Amino acid sequence: MSDESQELGITESKSHKPGEWYAEVVQKANLADYAPMGGFIVTKPRGYALWEAIQDALDGWFKETGVDNVYFPMFIPESFLEREKDIVEGFDPEVAWVTQGGHDELEERLAVRPTSESIIAPFMADWTRSHRDLPLRLNQWCSVVRWEATETKPFFRTKEFMWQEGHTAHATNESAWEEVWTRLDQYERVYEDVLAIPVLRGKKPEHDKFPGADTTTTVEALMPDGKSVQGATSHNLGQSFAEAFDITYADEDEDEKTAYTTSWGLSWRAIGALIMTHSDDQGLVLPPTVAPTQVAIVPIWQEDTKEDVLEYSQEIADDLEEAGFRVELDDRDERNPGFKFNEHELNGVPLRLEIGPYEVEDEEVTLVHRPDNEESVEDRDEIVDAVDEHLETIYDKLYQAAEENLENNVREAHSPEEILGTIGKHGGYVKTSWCGDEACEEAIKEKIAAEIVMQPLDDEGGRTAGEVPEPDRDECGVCGDPADEIAYFAKSY
Numbered sequence: 001m002s003d004e005s006q007e008l009g010i011t012e013s014k015s016h017k018p019g020e021w022y023a024e025v026v027q028k029a030n031l032a033d034y035a036p037m038g039g040f041i042v043t044k045p046r047g048y049a050l051w052e053a054i055q056d057a058l059d060g061w062f063k064e065t066g067v068d069n070v071y072f073p074m075f076i077p078e079s080f081l082e083r084e085k086d087i088v089e090g091f092d093p094e095v096a097w098v099t100q101g102g103h104d105e106l107e108e109r110l111a112v113r114p115t116s117e118s119i120i121a122p123f124m125a126d127w128t129r130s131h132r133d134l135p136l137r138l139n140q141w142c143s144v145v146r147w148e149a150t151e152t153k154p155f156f157r158t159k160e161f162m163w164q165e166g167h168t169a170h171a172t173n174e175s176a177w178e179e180v181w182t183r184l185d186q187y188e189r190v191y192e193d194v195l196a197i198p199v200l201r202g203k204k205p206e207h208d209k210f211p212g213a214d215t216t217t218t219v220e221a222l223m224p225d226g227k228s229v230q231g232a233t234s235h236n237l238g239q240s241f242a243e244a245f246d247i248t249y250a251d252e253d254e255d256e257k258t259a260y261t262t263s264w265g266l267s268w269r270a271i272g273a274l275i276m277t278h279s280d281d282q283g284l285v286l287p288p289t290v291a292p293t294q295v296a297i298v299p300i301w302q303e304d305t306k307e308d309v310l311e312y313s314q315e316i317a318d319d320l321e322e323a324g325f326r327v328e329l330d331d332r333d334e335r336n337p338g339f340k341f342n343e344h345e346l347n348g349v350p351l352r353l354e355i356g357p358y359e360v361e362d363e364e365v366t367l368v369h370r371p372d373n374e375e376s377v378e379d380r381d382e383i384v385d386a387v388d389e390h391l392e393t394i395y396d397k398l399y400q401a402a403e404e405n406l407e408n409n410v411r412e413a414h415s416p417e418e419i420l421g422t423i424g425k426h427g428g429y430v431k432t433s434w435c436g437d438e439a440c441e442e443a444i445k446e447k448i449a450a451e452i453v454m455q456p457l458d459d460e461g462g463r464t465a466g467e468v469p470e471p472d473r474d475e476c477g478v479c480g481d482p483a484d485e486i487a488y489f490a491k492s493y
């Protein structure tokens, strides 16, 4: 191995040092870089392409289900932020403020949005006159700033992050609940059908809800290191924001009624979960659904076979491109095939096509799967269908590995010792009966930094409210008091 290829490769191990390994994959696969200010990152083209893939999928589904995109200012006047007290209290320690414009002190401080309810809600109030204006469904793709003093972890923990935030108003609580479930379904779908990550649906415990919300629902993904990632959240805000911002409407009898609102968001943490879930010690692994390059064609030639091999490779590249695949024909002269294999592996190209003189002669193509190096040979004539099938197989392999990790890592525990021991030994989720007291979460958190990441939802067939099913045992797994809820403890990102 040359020095150059060593430098190219990943040196840390995913299982031994997941944090260092993650940072190395992000940088070496050219997804992001660190900005000069602590807590900020620069998203590079290949990283941004992943965000665009997520955006394309979600944005399409939003629009199919009645959502319009808007854009609101990144600054929120302090007096607006103060109108909903839970928002102020919830975000206060993390808000970045602008106090000066040019050379002049501002009369009123402006918050850099930590979330946009406080600037969007007053306009929703303006735009909602009659029951005929409802439901009102708005979404914006933007970034928000939360000034947390934690170590930067690209896509997982940054002071500024990209996300989408949806904001809706409804005439009834039922309609608001329907909205909450629609968005949670779409978040689940983006994880399972686009990112190849199975998720659990649930709700956050009372003390960990979005500030001002009635209910916060969530999709949670389990990473291979045993920690949970909050994948996206969908909140039923009840009437607290509508009351604070006068979102009212005239009903059919011209009586004034207060609306119900929801908000829901998915951030680029989804990219973090994507990298963490599938990648390995060779570098990035991506499902074909989001990979900027789905197929890398590496021609292998000697001087006397170069012309034939390149021509054959080009024809295949053209066929695949025409069929809609994202293809790169890697015909660089200055790199040998081994270097190219390593580089495409590092960059997470799901499928590699190897084409040498034998392939040309036999009218075949050799295909290699990124996740496990499985190799097969297909007929030249069938290549378009074959690539399609192989990409699907690769997606299934990734999904199944992630699903197996999830299925094997939900365990039950019935005492504090058992909860601590199980999380300490295996990580993953520990399911237990819970009395509902935050102090019981604290007791676990203090010892092992695990918390209640979610509570399972009752059969959602009825879909009216986020109710938690009754536990099998009626004693809290921590304090032993009567318990009528179920909680999932885990360490989390």
Ligand SMILES: [Zn+2]
Pocket: 434, 435, 436, 437, 440, 476, 477, 478, 479, 480, 481
């Ligand atoms: Zn308890």
